[in-house]
Amino acid sequence: MGLWLLLLLLHFHLVLCVFLPAPFNVSISSFNxxxxxxxxxxxxTPSDASFTVQVLRSRKNSWRPVAACLELKVGQMCNxxxxxxxxxxxxxxxxxxxxxxxxSNWTVSGWFQPVSDTxxxxxxxxxxxxxxxxxxxxxLPAATVLRQNLxxxxxxxxxxxxxxxTRDATQFRLNLPYEEETVITYLQPxxxxxxxxxxxxxxxxxxxxxxxxxxxxxxxxxRSSLPVVFSLVGVFSVLAFLLxxxxxxxxxxxxxxxxxxxPRTLVTHPTVSAGTCKIKCSLSHxxxx
Ligand SMILES: *[C@@H]1O[C@H](CO)[C@@H](O)[C@H](O)[C@H]1NC(C)=O
Ligand SMILES: *[C@@H]1O[C@H](CO)[C@@H](O)[C@H](O)[C@H]1NC(C)=O
Ligand SMILES: *[C@@H]1O[C@H](CO)[C@@H](O)[C@H](O)[C@H]1NC(C)=O
Ligand SMILES: *[C@@H]1O[C@H](CO)[C@@H](O)[C@H](O)[C@H]1NC(C)=O
Numbered sequence: 536m537g538l539w540l541l542l543l544l545l546h547f548h549l550v551l552c553v554f555l556p557a558p559f560n561v562s563i564s565s566f567n568x569x570x571x572x573x574x575x576x577x578x579x580t581p582s583d584a585s586f587t588v589q590v591l592r593s594r595k596n597s598w599r600p601v602a603a604c605l606e607l608k609v610g611q612m613c614n615x616x617x618x619x620x621x622x623x624x625x626x627x628x629x630x631x632x633x634x635x636x637x638x639s640n641w642t643v644s645g646w647f648q649p650v651s652d653t654x655x656x657x658x659x660x661x662x663x664x665x666x667x668x669x670x671x672x673x674x675l676p677a678a679t680v681l682r683q684n685l686x687x688x689x690x691x692x693x694x695x696x697x698x699x700x701t702r703d704a705t706q707f708r709l710n711l712p713y714e715e716e717t718v719i720t721y722l723q724p725x726x727x728x729x730x731x732x733x734x735x736x737x738x739x740x741x742x743x744x745x746x747x748x749x750x751x752x753x754x755x756x757x758r759s760s761l762p763v764v765f766s767l768v769g770v771f772s773v774l775a776f777l778l779x780x781x782x783x784x785x786x787x788x789x790x791x792x793x794x795x796x797x798p799r800t801l802v803t804h805p806t807v808s809a810g811t812c813k814i815k816c817s818l819s820h821x822x823x824x
Pocket of ligand 3: 569614615616617
């Protein structure tokens, strides 16, 4: 009799349970070793439903609730940074919808390993010019408190700088170890370069580059002096033209004055008539031959 009642209750419970749809798209995202679980409620989830989260460590093999994520509302995320303590362990998370008399099935995330699945953001980068060189200053992200005495910067292997000259997009790449300040020399002075930086990790993490930071190697004096040179040349050529004009006009004027003063007989060109005579003579001479 007791068994029948139990089965009946169980059946009743199942009928009630099965109706609440399970959450979906349960995924873990992670940036600079801060891990966040997100999910979507199943279709027709009642608005009074809340969601509860549990995590599994591959080394422990039992699901444990996440204290801060027992009653999440739709759209809220679960901060798993503390729950995934061991950087090198593998974890899963699962989410269930809950109403006062119903629970949904659990939806389980994929496996997640903090050290390899986190996205490593770039350090803060500032760039300034120093003549024919650039000074790159790096500031690491605020130290996330990590276990095993590791710091975020212990995960970095190298810093990859992409340097691009703005004028013609000529670019090169530098892989350097961490330095607070790095100087890139032998650049063109008075020219703008843009730099981005990203990190590479010992554990194959996914990284994102910084936004480009741009600076002139030195104040663009040559560049700004170019228009000055051009305008000076312009002014000089205008002056030269004026001068030439004056000279021509002046000479014409003096020629006119001269021709007015000199008697007409002298102005006729006796050389021309002499020349034509010469040509004519030579022609007739050739004909004779
Ligand atoms: C819950 O899971 C069981 C078995 O895994 C499945 O038969 C059932 O359809 C699921 N219920 C819902 C609402 O998805
Ligand atoms: C759920 O995840 C799938 C695959 O990751 C994606 O294509 C889809 O757009 C997501 N759905 C929503 C509503 O975000
Ligand atoms: C998540 O938790 C960590 C550790 O408690 C904290 O440093 C971080 O700011 C939290 N992130 C968010 C988005 O609240
Ligand atoms: C859930 O329980 C409440 C009272 O606790 C009741 O009013 C409501 O009708 C129940 N809902 C369903 C779907 O059984």
